[in-house]
């Protein structure tokens with residue numbers, strides 16, 4: 058089996074200097090993305106954010122979700138420590154893609170919650186597959202993590218994939234009246250940890 062090609066360059070950001078790594082899966086052609094700061098191969102647990110792509114939140118500052126502030130906060134936390142990784146996982150809309158996420162948003166405007174909307178469209182509640190992203194993390198020589206998340210499924214997956222999760226760090230940002238139902242559904246129907254879904 059052919060190995061992934063991995064390229065990198067430096068990426069100065071508002072939060073500090075990261076190294077941008079991009080790998081391409083030879084079978085699927087999918088690109089995987091990691092922003093790395095500091096020495097992440099020295100065996101110490103690495104502060105890590107496995108961030109699911111959200112064009113509307115990450116780029117357009119949408120208040121329908123909490124993704125944009127979560128990404129910014131995670132970059133800030135990593136910059137403060139001078140060490141860590143953002144894995145930017147390109148499975149928009151919990152894996153259903155942007156077009157279908159917009160269909161789901163439209164259904165939500167007529168009363169469905171995020172889970173019901175996915176089901177009405179014929180999708181799993183959460184269609185994400187983290188394997189490619191986790192592979193890039195392994196390729197970067199990382200084995201042990203302090204994971205920034207409110208989602209227990211990400212922890213379960215990474216443990217199954219062979220990582221040691223030394224700690225979980227909740228995120229407390231991105232709350233707005235526009236995403237109150239979205240956060241409530243994550244807590245009540247998707248099992249997300251409550252601590253990060255409320256303001257600090």
Ligand SMILES: Nc1nc2c(ncn2[C@@H]2O[C@H](COP(=O)(O)OP(=O)(O)OP(=O)(O)O)[C@@H](O)[C@H]2O)c(=O)[nH]1
Pocket residue numbers: 107108109110111112122123124127148149150151152153157158161162171175205206207208211243
């Ligand atoms: N299908 C669908 N996807 C959504 C919706 N709102 C946000 N998303 C996507 O959900 C993903 C983020 O997932 P979340 O459940 O908010 O959070 P998480 O990444 O699982 O957990 P954290 O690590 O705590 O942030 C992004 O890919 C968003 O595009 C929605 O209403 N429907």
Ligand SMILES: [Zn+2]
Pocket residue numbers: 111113114115122123124125
């Ligand atoms: Zn979002």
